[in-house]
Amino acid sequence: MPAVWVFVEQEGDGPTSLGLELLAKGRELGDATVVLLGPGSDEVFSILGDHGARAVLHLDGGDRLPSGPVAAALADRAGSDPPELILMGQAYNDRDIAGRLAARLGVGVLSNASDVRLTGGGVETDHEILGGTQIATASASQGPYIVLARPKSFVAEAVGGDAPTIEKLELPDIGAAEGRITETHVEEREGPQLGEASIVVSGGRGLGSADAYELVERLGKQLKGATGATRAIVDAGWVPYSKQVGQTGKTVKPEVYIACGISGAMQHLVGMKDAKTIIAINKDADAPIFSIADLGVVGDVHKVLPKLIEALESR
Amino acid sequence: MNVIVCVKQIPDPATPYRLEEGTNWLIRPEEQILDDTDRYGVEMGLQLVEPSGGTVTVVSMGPAGSGQGIRQALAMGADDAILIEDTSLRGSDALTTARVLAAAVGRREFGLVIAGTESTDGYSGVVPQMLAEILDVPALTYATKVEVDEGSVTIHRQTVAGYDVVTSSLPAVVSVTAGVVEPRYPTFKGIMDAKKKSIETLSMGDLGAERAPEQLVLSIVDAAERTAGRKIEDDGDAHEAIVALLAERKVI
Numbered sequence: 001m002p003a004v005w006v007f008v009e010q011e012g013d014g015p016t017s018l019g020l021e022l023l024a025k026g027r028e029l030g031d032a033t034v035v036l037l038g039p040g041s042d043e044v045f046s047i048l049g050d051h052g053a054r055a056v057l058h059l060d061g062g063d064r065l066p067s068g069p070v071a072a073a074l075a076d077r078a079g080s081d082p083p084e085l086i087l088m089g090q091a092y093n094d095r096d097i098a099g100r101l102a103a104r105l106g107v108g109v110l111s112n113a114s115d116v117r118l119t120g121g122g123v124e125t126d127h128e129i130l131g132g133t134q135i136a137t138a139s140a141s142q143g144p145y146i147v148l149a150r151p152k153s154f155v156a157e158a159v160g161g162d163a164p165t166i167e168k169l170e171l172p173d174i175g176a177a178e179g180r181i182t183e184t185h186v187e188e189r190e191g192p193q194l195g196e197a198s199i200v201v202s203g204g205r206g207l208g209s210a211d212a213y214e215l216v217e218r219l220g221k222q223l224k225g226a227t228g229a230t231r232a233i234v235d236a237g238w239v240p241y242s243k244q245v246g247q248t249g250k251t252v253k254p255e256v257y258i259a260c261g262i263s264g265a266m267q268h269l270v271g272m273k274d275a276k277t278i279i280a281i282n283k284d285a286d287a288p289i290f291s292i293a294d295l296g297v298v299g300d301v302h303k304v305l306p307k308l309i310e311a312l313e314s315r
Numbered sequence: 316m317n318v319i320v321c322v323k324q325i326p327d328p329a330t331p332y333r334l335e336e337g338t339n340w341l342i343r344p345e346e347q348i349l350d351d352t353d354r355y356g357v358e359m360g361l362q363l364v365e366p367s368g369g370t371v372t373v374v375s376m377g378p379a380g381s382g383q384g385i386r387q388a389l390a391m392g393a394d395d396a397i398l399i400e401d402t403s404l405r406g407s408d409a410l411t412t413a414r415v416l417a418a419a420v421g422r423r424e425f426g427l428v429i430a431g432t433e434s435t436d437g438y439s440g441v442v443p444q445m446l447a448e449i450l451d452v453p454a455l456t457y458a459t460k461v462e463v464d465e466g467s468v469t470i471h472r473q474t475v476a477g478y479d480v481v482t483s484s485l486p487a488v489v490s491v492t493a494g495v496v497e498p499r500y501p502t503f504k505g506i507m508d509a510k511k512k513s514i515e516t517l518s519m520g521d522l523g524a525e526r527a528p529e530q531l532v533l534s535i536v537d538a539a540e541r542t543a544g545r546k547i548e549d550d551g552d553a554h555e556a557i558v559a560l561l562a563e564r565k566v567i
């Protein structure tokens with residue numbers, strides 16, 4: 001069985017959902033060792049074991065910016081006995097560590113993968129390109145292969161494994177490349193998480209103003225769903241980045257996705273086109289979003305949304 | 316303090332992108348524009364040197380073409396440019412790009428290297444981090460705010476939950492998100508001045524950077540296409556069709 005390292009971050013008392021998705025794939029491809037970043041706990045280790053991790057390499061960054069020291073520690077650990085594949089997610093710390101680690105090891109990174117296969121010595125990755133209209137299959141010529149997979153590419157699965165063995169890796173001194181985290185700010189959030197919600201209501205520039213996002217929030221609340229946004233209105237400062245859906249934001253796969261005043265740029269579509277049902281409201285009959293909508297309403301969000309919210313309230 | 320900004324010339328995203336037969340590399344026309352993502356970096360660089368009076372140099376790797384994208388950055392106010400063009404660099408992956416950029420950056424004295432978080436045409440999203448590792452400096456990434464003070468840099472680093480305040484000594488690499496600053500539009504004077512500014516063109520031979528192990532695009536196939544469903548014109552009752560569909564899907 002090929003050795004596979006799977007990068008998992010700890011969030012509160014558990015692993016992130018992205019980490020567990022990656023672990024499901026890693027376990028399918030080989031002998032999965034989790035590289036855990038976070039304080040660690042018996043609870044986290046046991047969840048990782050339950051999801052099929054045989055071993056855990058545990059790194060705790062504390063207030064150190066993780067990318068530098070974690071990449072150094074992993075490069076060192078990989079030196080004597082490198083894994084065939086290092087599977088990470090298309091996410092902030094993953095990208096930072098992958099970039100630095102790859103530069104140290106002198107190998108490339110296969111970014112934005114939607115699937116990965118080991119082919120007996122080689123690797124193949126699939127990538128959605130040109131707005132998800134085509135799938136490119138890529139390969140790298142030298143291992144260890146470092147792959148960044150998009151969130152929601154794989155399905156997390158508990159398989160009832162034993163407690164993994166734990167090896168604590170010390171973070172080395174990296175001199176001038178060191179960075180420190182001096183403060184952490186958490187934005188308030190209500191309702192289900194965007195990545196997990198079964199209904200997502202998103203708004204775009206067609207709402208016309210930051211105030212009009214309230215319509216999206218009211219509809220989201222009425223449907224007990226989460227609210228999302230396009231990058232256009234995140235950049236405009238109407239809503240926080242945590243709501244961004246798309247290539248550089250979150251990937252969502254809800255039962256129903258309602259796009260309000262969203263044109264349907266390819267960078268947005270790659271983050272939501274796998275929703276089971278897509279409903280779009282846009283006043284431009286030729287908006288690209290209509291080409292993937294199950295129900296397209298050509299209309300003004302300021303007229304349709306208030307009526308829709310009212311109709312749902314009175315049900 | 317001198318700032319170096321990594322900028323990419325890309326085919327206009329408003330035009331359909333085409334791939335070269337055989338290699339599946341992106342076809343790059345003669346006329347390329349400055350990647351919108353990198354306008355934020357140029358603006359950030361200009362704002363950071365204003366108080367101290369340093370210089371802003373843009374560095375770009377790729378086919379020069381008409382050089383229009385580079386001129387855009389110079390017209391905004393960057394002082395000069397380094398362009399690395401070499402046919403052997405076609406189809407470069409992120410690590411080769413980072414090695415080449417690092418070799419070019421290493422020829423100058425700098426306090427800060429600024430990059431975008433991901434390019435519009437390649438979006439590997441790892442070039443800035445690789446560059447930092449090769450230069451052996453910190454990578455302060457996904458910045459929504461940047462402040463420089465006497466030998467140190469502090470940013471707001473975007474996180475899933477909100478943001479962290481992260482700090483390090485200089486020199487450092489910072490990657491900036493769109494929205495970190497409002498990029499200025501070139502003035503007429505800026506455009507005229509840009510014509511006189513220096514663009515140093517380098518090849519692989521000048522830099523001595525080594526290509527990374529090769530990555531290949533093996534094949535391209537059409538993705539399963541999602542087809543359009545029903546489209547209705549709102550005549551005042553369109554919300555009823557939405558309610559009916561939500562009920563049919565059993566989510567209400």
Ligand SMILES: Cc1cc2nc3c(=O)[nH]c(=O)nc-3n(C[C@H](O)[C@H](O)[C@H](O)COP(=O)(O)OP(=O)(O)OC[C@H]3O[C@@H](n4cnc5c(N)ncnc54)[C@H](O)[C@@H]3O)c2cc1C
Pocket residue numbers: 203204205206207208229230231232233244245246247248249250260261262263264265266267268271281282283284287299300301302351352433434435438
């Ligand atoms: C590298 C890169 C990464 C990116 N990543 C992302 C990403 O992760 N997520 C993302 O979303 N975007 C991303 N983008 C941006 C993307 O290209 C688009 O610019 C963005 O999605 C457009 O947002 P929008 O639909 O809100 O705005 P617009 O494109 O301006 O569309 C607004 C729509 O609203 C409609 N409208 C106007 N008024 C009304 C009304 N009263 N009622 C109904 N409809 C109305 C208009 O007809 C129009 O179709 C990225 C871009 C780049 C270059």
Ligand SMILES: Nc1ncnc2c1ncn2[C@@H]1O[C@H](COP(=O)(O)O)[C@@H](O)[C@H]1O
Pocket residue numbers: 320321322323324352353356374375376377409412416429430431432433434437438439440441442443
């Ligand atoms: N060929 C290049 N020339 C100059 N800068 C680049 C190049 N490729 C990437 N970059 C920089 O790295 C950032 C991220 O790009 P990428 O990692 O390709 O998504 C870009 O916004 C640029 O600042």
